[in-house]
Amino acid sequence: MRAEHFIDGEWVRPASGRTFVTIDPSTEEPICEVGRGDAADIDRAVRAADRAMHGPWAELAPAERGSLLCKLAAAIGEAKEEIARLETVDVGKPLKESRGDVDGVVATLVYNAGAADKMEGATIPLGPGFIDFTLMEPVGVTAHIVPWNFPLGMAIRSLAPALAAGCTAVLKPAEQSPLSALKLAEIAEAVGVPKGVINVVTGYGEEAGEALTRHPLVRSISFTGSVETGRRIMAAAASGPKPVVLELGGKNALLVFEDADLDRLAEDMADAAFGNSGQVCSACSRILVAPRIAQEIGERLAARAARITVGPGLEDRDIGPLVSVEQHSKVMDHIEDARRAGGRLLVGGRRPVHLQRGFFVEPTVFADVDPGWRIAREEVFGPVLAITAFDREEDALSIANSLGYGLVAGIYTRDISRALKLARRLETGSVWINGWFIGGQQAPTGGIKDSGIGRERGLPGVRNYLQIKNVGVRL
Numbered sequence: 001m002r003a004e005h006f007i008d009g010e011w012v013r014p015a016s017g018r019t020f021v022t023i024d025p026s027t028e029e030p031i032c033e034v035g036r037g038d039a040a041d042i043d044r045a046v047r048a049a050d051r052a053m054h055g056p057w058a059e060l061a062p063a064e065r066g067s068l069l070c071k072l073a074a075a076i077g078e079a080k081e082e083i084a085r086l087e088t089v090d091v092g093k094p095l096k097e098s099r100g101d102v103d104g105v106v107a108t109l110v111y112n113a114g115a116a117d118k119m120e121g122a123t124i125p126l127g128p129g130f131i132d133f134t135l136m137e138p139v140g141v142t143a144h145i146v147p148w149n150f151p152l153g154m155a156i157r158s159l160a161p162a163l164a165a166g167c168t169a170v171l172k173p174a175e176q177s178p179l180s181a182l183k184l185a186e187i188a189e190a191v192g193v194p195k196g197v198i199n200v201v202t203g204y205g206e207e208a209g210e211a212l213t214r215h216p217l218v219r220s221i222s223f224t225g226s227v228e229t230g231r232r233i234m235a236a237a238a239s240g241p242k243p244v245v246l247e248l249g250g251k252n253a254l255l256v257f258e259d260a261d262l263d264r265l266a267e268d269m270a271d272a273a274f275g276n277s278g279q280v281c282s283a284c285s286r287i288l289v290a291p292r293i294a295q296e297i298g299e300r301l302a303a304r305a306a307r308i309t310v311g312p313g314l315e316d317r318d319i320g321p322l323v324s325v326e327q328h329s330k331v332m333d334h335i336e337d338a339r340r341a342g343g344r345l346l347v348g349g350r351r352p353v354h355l356q357r358g359f360f361v362e363p364t365v366f367a368d369v370d371p372g373w374r375i376a377r378e379e380v381f382g383p384v385l386a387i388t389a390f391d392r393e394e395d396a397l398s399i400a401n402s403l404g405y406g407l408v409a410g411i412y413t414r415d416i417s418r419a420l421k422l423a424r425r426l427e428t429g430s431v432w433i434n435g436w437f438i439g440g441q442q443a444p445t446g447g448i449k450d451s452g453i454g455r456e457r458g459l460p461g462v463r464n465y466l467q468i469k470n471v472g473v474r475l
C-alpha cells in the first residue's frame with residue numbers, strides 16, 4: 001500500500017511528508033508505512049469534498065447514485081479475498097471473519113443503494129390557500145471517523161448511507177487499521193466514483209481526526225469509538241454547530257432465567273462474548289443469571305470458551321490477537337484487577353502459552369463477580385466474560401441499568417411476555433431476545449446514555465445525511 005492520501009480523485013503525499021507504520025498484531029512486525037495526515041491534508045480533502053457537492057455528483061439522480069453504489073458493491077465483492085487478507089494482516093482477525101466482514105460491506109452498500117431513491121418527503125395540510133411540502137436534501141460534506149475493530153465495515157456503515165443521500169465524504173480510518181480504507185479508495189476510483197466524493201486521509205486521531213471535526217466546511221460527523229473521544233468530538237462539533245452520530249460502545253448485559261435454553265446460550269456466547277476477540281461494541285460482556293442455574297451456566301460457558309482456538313489471523317483459528325499492545329495491556333490489567341478483587345477465574349486469564357509474540361489473550365470467564373467491580377462496570381474490549389448471580393428479576397434489571405452505558409441488553413427465557421416486559425424497561429438502544437447480534441444493515445443500531453447519540457443502519461441511517469427543507473406556497 002502507498003503512503004499517500006486519496007484526495008480529489010488523486011493519490012497525494014501528506015503535506016508534511018511524514019508517515020507512520022501500521023503493524024500486524026499477530027506478529028508485531030511492521031506491514032508498511034502510511035501517510036500521517038494533519039490539518040493541511042484534511043483541509044485539502046474537505047475542500048475537494050465541498051467542490052464535489054457542486055460538481056457532476058450533484059447532477060446524478062438518486063437512482064443513478066444507487067447504481068454507482070451497486071457497482072462499488074460488486075467491485076468490492078470481486079476483491080473480497082484481497083481485502084480480507086489486508087484486514088486480517090492489519091488487525092489480526094481470522095480470515096473467515098474478514099471474509100464475512102466483506103460480505104457485510106457488500107450487503108450494506110446494496111441496501112443503501114436501494115434506499116437512495118426512496119427517501120421521500122411529505123406534504124403538510126395547511127388548508128385550501130396553501131401547498132406546503134418538504135424536500136429531503138443532502139447535508140453536504142460528511143466526516144467519518146472510524147475505529148479498528150471492523151475497519152471497512154464501520155467505514156461503509158456510515159459512508160454508504162451518506163453517499164446514498166447525495167453527500168460527499170472524508171474518511172479518517174483508525175491509525176491501527178488504515179489499509180482497507182486505502183483499498184476502498186482504489187476501488188472507488190476504478191469504478192468511476194466522481195472525484196472528491198470519497199476522500200481518504202490516514203493519520204492519528206489528535207491530528208487528522210481532530211482537524212476533520214473542527215473544519216468549518218464539514219456539515220456532519222459520524223464517529224464510532226470510545227466515550228471519551230466521542231465527548232471531545234461533540235465539543236468540537238459545537239463550533240459548527242454540526243450534527244453528530246456517535247456510537248460509543250457498551251458494557252452489555254445478558255439476563256438469563258431458569259427456563260432459558262442453555263445449550264443454545266452456550267453456543268451463542270462463543271461468538272457473542274469472544275468473537276473478534278471481544279473487540280465489539282455490542283459484545284456480551286456481563287451475564288446476570290438466576291441463582292439456581294449460576295453454577296451450571298459457569299460450567300457450560302467455561303467448557304465452550306476452552307474449545308475456542310486462538311492463533312494468528314492468517315492461520316484462521318476461531319479468534320486472533322487484540323489489535324495493539326495498548327489493548328493487550330488494558331485487557332490484561334482488567335483481568336488482573338478482577339482476580340485481585342476476588343473473581344473466580346473459570347477459564348483463560350493469560351496469554352496462550354504457545355503464542356509468545358502477538359497480542360493474544362485466552363478467552364476468559366470470571367464467576368462470582370460483584371456488580372460493583374471494575375470488570376462489571378467498564379468496557380474491557382477483550383475476550384472476557386463476567387458472570388454475576390442475581391436474586392430477583394428486579395435486581396437483575398437494576399444491575400443491568402446501573403451503568404452509564406446503554407448500547408445493548410439481552411434476555412434468554414422461554415417466557416416471551418416476561419422478555420417483552422423487560423425489553424421495555426432495559427435502558428439500551430437495542431434488546432436481543434434468545435439470540436445475540438440480531439440484526440444487520442436493515443435494523444437501526446445505536447446507544448442511549450453514554451453509549452451515544454443517533455442511530456445507524458436501516459432507513460434512519462440514511463436520514464442522518466438528509467436535511468429537511470420546507471417549501472410553502474400561498475395559492
Ligand code: NAI
Pocket residue numbers: 145146147148149172173174175203204205206208209210211213224225226227229230232233247248249250280281327330379380381
Ligand atoms: P478512540 O475512540 O480514541 O479512536 C477511535 C477513532 O477516533 C480513531 O479513528 C481515532 O484516530 C479517532 N480519534 C481519536 N481521538 C480523536 C480526536 N480527538 N478527534 C477526532 N478523532 C479522534 O479509541 P481507541 O483509543 O482506539 O480505543 C480505546 C477504547 O475505546 C477501546 O479500548 C474500547 O473500549 C473503545 N472503543 C470502542 C469502539 C466501538 O466500537 N464503540 C471501537 C474502538 C474502541
Ligand code: MG
Pocket residue numbers: 022023024025089090091176177178
Ligand atoms: Mg495494523
